[in-house]
Amino acid sequence: MARTETKVPKNGTSVRRRAPRPGPVRMHVFDALKHLLRVRGATYRDLARMLRMSESGVKKMFAAEDCSLARLEEIAQVVGFTLAELFDVAARPPIEHVELSDEQQSALLDSPVLLAVFWKLTVELWSTKRIATELRLDAPTVRRAIAELDRLDLIVLEQPGDRIRLRHGDLVRWTRGPLLDHLHALWGRDVLDRARAGGTFRLHQIRLREESHSEFVAELSSFLDDWIRRAKAEALTSLESDTPPYGLLVALGEGSFVRAPVRSR
Numbered sequence: 001m002a003r004t005e006t007k008v009p010k011n012g013t014s015v016r017r018r019a020p021r022p023g024p025v026r027m028h029v030f031d032a033l034k035h036l037l038r039v040r041g042a043t044y045r046d047l048a049r050m051l052r053m054s055e056s057g058v059k060k061m062f063a064a065e066d067c068s069l070a071r072l073e074e075i076a077q078v079v080g081f082t083l084a085e086l087f088d089v090a091a092r093p094p095i096e097h098v099e100l101s102d103e104q105q106s107a108l109l110d111s112p113v114l115l116a117v118f119w120k121l122t123v124e125l126w127s128t129k130r131i132a133t134e135l136r137l138d139a140p141t142v143r144r145a146i147a148e149l150d151r152l153d154l155i156v157l158e159q160p161g162d163r164i165r166l167r168h169g170d171l172v173r174w175t176r177g178p179l180l181d182h183l184h185a186l187w188g189r190d191v192l193d194r195a196r197a198g199g200t201f202r203l204h205q206i207r208l209r210e211e212s213h214s215e216f217v218a219e220l221s222s223f224l225d226d227w228i229r230r231a232k233a234e235a236l237t238s239l240e241s242d243t244p245p246y247g248l249l250v251a252l253g254e255g256s257f258v259r260a261p262v263r264s265r
């Protein structure tokens with residue numbers, strides 16, 4: 001199927017996230033409610049009956065992601081939560097797992113410029129003007145990279161208006177593949193070098209039963225996810241100068257540090 005010609009945005013265009021979202025107070029409340037309804041096996045029809053609303057009215061309310069505080073409290077009670085508990089759940093949105101295709105990974109691996117533009121655009125949410133200035137790229141190079149990212153379906157160039165829409169939300173974890181292996185090797189060593197030079201660096205060998213190992217991994221993953229969410233919230237509510245970037249590397253691998261063979265002098 002032929003692809004229509006893409007109009008590449010001018011250098012300096014703004015970046016828009018995947019879709020317009022409500023204000024930060026209720027940003028993830030309805031996502032949390034949908035999840036809780038699924039867990040309880042309840043449908044919109046069930047919820048409508050409990051709230052004495054029409055099913056279409058409930059669907060419109062969830063589509064708009066907007067309702068009164070009193071109505072929200074009623075819904076929370078239906079799913080067995082207090083309003084405070086619901087807001088607490090909503091404050092911990094899920095981290096999205098994104099699987100990049102072989103073509104997408106190969107393209108990003110083959111072009112350091114394309115990977116840099118993609119990362120700054122989608123992870124750090126830089127404008128194209130800032131990308132060009134701080135990465136010292138000329139305008140045609142940035143435009144070509146944006147067009148290629150659109151061709152690869154890694155971003156969307158919306159028409160009309162030259163706006164860039166991201167395909168994923170703020171909290172993303174890429175699945176394993178050659179690209180992630182490359183970044184782990186390259187950026188992981190960079191983080192280690194900087195940590196040894198003056199950051200936080202700890203190295204331990206521990207022994208654990210299998211059940212303790214599983215528990216440790218689960219708790220560590222939950223702990224890191226919570227801090228990633230907190231860091232994202234701080235970045236959105238603080239000046240950039242107050243939230244400098246940090247590299248974070250966590251690794252746990254089975255086996256002793258010292259393994260045979262050991263050569264004697």
